[in-house]
Amino acid sequence: MGAEFVPLTLPPLVIATLAALACAAPGNFLLLRRQALLGDAISHVVLPGLVAAFLLTGSTAPPVMLAGALAAAALSALMIEAIRRSTNADPGAAMGATFTTMFAGGVLLLELSGASGTHLDVDHALYGSLEALIWLDATGWSSLLDPAALAGLPPELPQLALITAAVLATIALLWRPLTIATFDEGFAATQGIPVRLLSAALTGLTALAAVAAFSAVGSILTIAMLVCPPATARLLTDSLPRQVGLSLLCAAAAAILGTLAAGYLPLALGLPFAVSAAGAIAATSGLFLALAATFGPRRHPLQGAA
Amino acid sequence: MLDTVLNALILNAGYNAALVGIGAALLGLAAGCIGAFVTLRRRALTSDAMAHATLPGIALAFLVMAAAGGDGRNLAGLMLGAGLSAALGLIWLDRLSRTRLPEDAAIGATLSTFYGAGILLLTVIQNLALGRPAGLDSVLLGSTAGMLRGDAIILALGAAVTLCLLFILRRPLIMTAFDPGHARLMGVNTALMDRALLLLTLACVLLGLHVVGLILIVALLILPALAARLWSDRMETVALLAGAIGALAGYLGAALSVALPDLPTGPAIVMITFTLFAASALVAPGKGLLAQAAARARLRRALPTGPN
Amino acid sequence: MAGPTPIPMPETALAISGLTVAYGSVPVVATVSARFPKGSMTAVIGPNGAGKSTLLKAALGLIPAVTGEVRAFGDPVARAMPRIAYVPQRAAVDWEFPARVIDVVQMGLYRRLGLFGRLTPGLRAQAMAQLDRLGMADFATRQIGALSGGQQQRVFLARALAQEADLVILDEPFAGVDAATEAAIIAVLHGLRAEGRTVIAVHHDLSTVPAYFDRVLLLNRRVIAEGATAATFRRAVVAEAYGHQLLTAIPA
Numbered sequence: 001m002g003a004e005f006v007p008l009t010l011p012p013l014v015i016a017t018l019a020a021l022a023c024a025a026p027g028n029f030l031l032l033r034r035q036a037l038l039g040d041a042i043s044h045v046v047l048p049g050l051v052a053a054f055l056l057t058g059s060t061a062p063p064v065m066l067a068g069a070l071a072a073a074a075l076s077a078l079m080i081e082a083i084r085r086s087t088n089a090d091p092g093a094a095m096g097a098t099f100t101t102m103f104a105g106g107v108l109l110l111e112l113s114g115a116s117g118t119h120l121d122v123d124h125a126l127y128g129s130l131e132a133l134i135w136l137d138a139t140g141w142s143s144l145l146d147p148a149a150l151a152g153l154p155p156e157l158p159q160l161a162l163i164t165a166a167v168l169a170t171i172a173l174l175w176r177p178l179t180i181a182t183f184d185e186g187f188a189a190t191q192g193i194p195v196r197l198l199s200a201a202l203t204g205l206t207a208l209a210a211v212a213a214f215s216a217v218g219s220i221l222t223i224a225m226l227v228c229p230p231a232t233a234r235l236l237t238d239s240l241p242r243q244v245g246l247s248l249l250c251a252a253a254a255a256i257l258g259t260l261a262a263g264y265l266p267l268a269l270g271l272p273f274a275v276s277a278a279g280a281i282a283a284t285s286g287l288f289l290a291l292a293a294t295f296g297p298r299r300h301p302l303q304g305a306a
Numbered sequence: 307m308l309d310t311v312l313n314a315l316i317l318n319a320g321y322n323a324a325l326v327g328i329g330a331a332l333l334g335l336a337a338g339c340i341g342a343f344v345t346l347r348r349r350a351l352t353s354d355a356m357a358h359a360t361l362p363g364i365a366l367a368f369l370v371m372a373a374a375g376g377d378g379r380n381l382a383g384l385m386l387g388a389g390l391s392a393a394l395g396l397i398w399l400d401r402l403s404r405t406r407l408p409e410d411a412a413i414g415a416t417l418s419t420f421y422g423a424g425i426l427l428l429t430v431i432q433n434l435a436l437g438r439p440a441g442l443d444s445v446l447l448g449s450t451a452g453m454l455r456g457d458a459i460i461l462a463l464g465a466a467v468t469l470c471l472l473f474i475l476r477r478p479l480i481m482t483a484f485d486p487g488h489a490r491l492m493g494v495n496t497a498l499m500d501r502a503l504l505l506l507t508l509a510c511v512l513l514g515l516h517v518v519g520l521i522l523i524v525a526l527l528i529l530p531a532l533a534a535r536l537w538s539d540r541m542e543t544v545a546l547l548a549g550a551i552g553a554l555a556g557y558l559g560a561a562l563s564v565a566l567p568d569l570p571t572g573p574a575i576v577m578i579t580f581t582l583f584a585a586s587a588l589v590a591p592g593k594g595l596l597a598q599a600a601a602r603a604r605l606r607r608a609l610p611t612g613p614n
Numbered sequence: 615m616a617g618p619t620p621i622p623m624p625e626t627a628l629a630i631s632g633l634t635v636a637y638g639s640v641p642v643v644a645t646v647s648a649r650f651p652k653g654s655m656t657a658v659i660g661p662n663g664a665g666k667s668t669l670l671k672a673a674l675g676l677i678p679a680v681t682g683e684v685r686a687f688g689d690p691v692a693r694a695m696p697r698i699a700y701v702p703q704r705a706a707v708d709w710e711f712p713a714r715v716i717d718v719v720q721m722g723l724y725r726r727l728g729l730f731g732r733l734t735p736g737l738r739a740q741a742m743a744q745l746d747r748l749g750m751a752d753f754a755t756r757q758i759g760a761l762s763g764g765q766q767q768r769v770f771l772a773r774a775l776a777q778e779a780d781l782v783i784l785d786e787p788f789a790g791v792d793a794a795t796e797a798a799i800i801a802v803l804h805g806l807r808a809e810g811r812t813v814i815a816v817h818h819d820l821s822t823v824p825a826y827f828d829r830v831l832l833l834n835r836r837v838i839a840e841g842a843t844a845a846t847f848r849r850a851v852v853a854e855a856y857g858h859q860l861l862t863a864i865p866a
């Protein structure tokens with residue numbers, strides 16, 4: 001790790017880690033609610049949401065982007081429900097139909113409107129562009145204490161830090177009702193827990209996390225961060241607090257190892273380039289899951305009661 | 307511009323455009339018919355995971371063919387790689403499903419892990435400068451711009467073979483989808499039928515690589531089936547209708563993208579398919595939204611209000 | 615304050631009037647009206663698909679009703695919810711959920727705890743006491759997925775008991791449980807009735823209706839009959855709900 005580590009590797013590393021944490025936390029509850037693919041759907045529909053918000057306002061300011069993503073998530077939820085009701089289709093088909101259609105709509109909007117060129121473009125959605133988030137003002141570790149250099153941090157970084165903190169804090173705040181409603185929604189409703197609101201809040205948090213992750217890994221790889229770390233943790237423990245903790249650990253580890261491997265492994269192999277960090281992070285989180293599915297102490301389904 | 311679109315629609319925009327339009331229509335036909343069975347058997351998202359899982363195989367096949375001095379973009383070679391990698395994805399999905407994880411999580415994890423590995427390999431290809439990256443990009447969202455005559459012939463033959471197989475297997479497939487337990491009693495090997503259906507689906511994914519792309523192909527499988535289901539309750543009719551809807555969408559989308567080169571083919575086809583679905587959901591007799599609203603209103607009027 | 619002697623009329627714990635529930639445009643239960651007196655123990659019986667679970671869920675507002683009004687203890691049911699405990703069907707939840715037995719019982723304390731309320735030693739002891747009542751104290755730290763069906767049902771009932779509710783509504787509490795569990799559950803339910811609380815349960819085993827319940831509500835998409843078990847649970851009446859293929863266990 002030479003002098004270029006701080007300006008070129010550290011910012012993507014931190015951004016990827018924050019995004020992974022923001023996704024993994026709500027991902028735990030999606031997993032237990034058997035809504036893991038709601039995360040899939042939301043990560044796809046973030047794209048049309050961002051594009052539409054940009055086209056309507058001409059701005060890529062975070063609140064605008066967030067509003068667009070939330071609106072798209074809400075629209076997709078309505079669409080899934082409408083398709084399910086009108087066709088009696090299984091939820092999987094309704095979801096698959098909705099998110100592919102909305103993703104296609106997002107791509108069309110981007111290509112036809114000429115909005116490409118801002119950080120919103122199709123390649124970004126497909127590949128992620130972690131490598132582009134660099135900190136040119138930094139000269140070395142000392143820059144972390146230099147206010148002038150810190151001012152030149154990629155703006156995504158402080159935004160993400162804020163979003164990640166908000167997501168984690170909300171989950172902590174709602175822990176008790178969220179747990180009860182996830183285990184038994186009917187019972188939760190009789191306890192005065194606003195289950196629909198809570199469900200919408202979880203969707204909102206997921207959308208927030210997906211917007212955060214979009215700037216790091218793009219649309220499609222967001223699903224890796226939403227699903228893989230919680231799934232890995234689920235195979236390791238039977239305690240919910242421990243599961244959430246382990247999933248955050250897995251998420252951070254995948255982000256850090258993936259970014260470093262993408263940057264340095266090809267060089268170590270004698271290849272003069274780096275590969276996609278977003279792809280490497282997804283592959284790493286999949287590798288963790290593979291290990292847990294093979295050796296995890298809680299990998300087997302319970303046999304006891306049916 | 308309207309002229310170019312019209313010309314493309316009536317197969318009058320040149321030999322290549324006609325080829326692309328017919329190829330896409332055949333793909334839509336196959337995907338629609340097979341999608342009706344996929345949806346009935348509730349394998350929609352499994353096929354999405356399978357489609358995404360083709361990417362690392364495609365990239366590796368490209369690398370191998372280029373390293374061997376051949377054309378990295380050879381369609382048959384890419385399809386072979388994609389098929390192997392999709393099979394690996396399905397095996398992995400099956401393994402994950404045997405843990406305590408719910409099936410949807412297993413699907414999401416498989417999809418994203420394989421896609422991530424594929425993206426990683428695509429950047430290797432870009433960096434090695436083994437070819438214009440655009441050549442492989444088209445497998446993600448489809449692009450008929452570079453379609454060759456040979457590709458169109460593979461597409462047509464593939465669709466024909468797939469549809470024949472589907473026709474032969476239609477009875478056991480329907481029985482398996484409706485009630486696997488009963489089907490087994492009747493001597494149907496349901497595990498084999500499930501594998502056959504996945505294989506047919508994989509064929510659609512592979513045929514659709516350059517037309518719709520692997521990210522969106524699932525829409526061309528599901529949407530026509532959902533739309534057709536609104537018009538009919540008979541499985542054979544649903545499958546045929548779905549095929550017709552898929553063919554129409556494929557044809558229109560491909561023709562439009564030939565006329566308007568900025569229009570990516572896959573998203574165009576998907577949006578047209580969705581439009582056909584939405585129209586069906588609105589006006590289909592019995593199950594359409596309009597018919598349902600009328601039925602609800604009748605029920606409300608028929609009920610006495612207040613305690614009885 | 616000494617008022618006039620109250621008229622000895624049984625108060626109503628739950629009153630349903632004109633309730634209609636539909637899935638899509640198909641009505642599942644139509645214009646159901648029923649009254650459950652305070653301190654009574656009612657079996658809701660009827661054939662499969664009669665709408666028993668649907669009726670109770672709609673009465674609690676868990677699924678939307680097309681028309682109708684539901685009152686509990688004289689208030690709209692939404693306002694009376696703190697006095698009502700609901701025990702869903704065992705199959706309604708995923709028993710692989712990462713939680714221990716005691717965690718589930720403590721969920722019944724949510725109204726008292728809220729978001730941040732501290733789980734005091736007193737409340738912990740309260741939850742343990744409910745488990746003990748059902749003979750499950752030794753299982754407190756067991757993973758819920760490791761329980762048998764009967765044990766799961768007891769945990770569900772313990773969670774409801776922790777609420778200390780005046781009205782307990784159970785959806786098929788005896789479905790798929792062993793005889794020991796059935797005896798333990800019915801003892802606890804009879805205990806609740808002795809304390810003046812009201813119990814309503816969807817029930818399937820017609821042979822145990824007279825022994826377990828003092829009232830029945832016979833349902834088949836509409837109310838067939840409603841009243842004291844001795845007067846209502848008659849072969850001719852039940853036959854109307856079930857369609858004439860019947861057990862001889864039922865009095866003529």
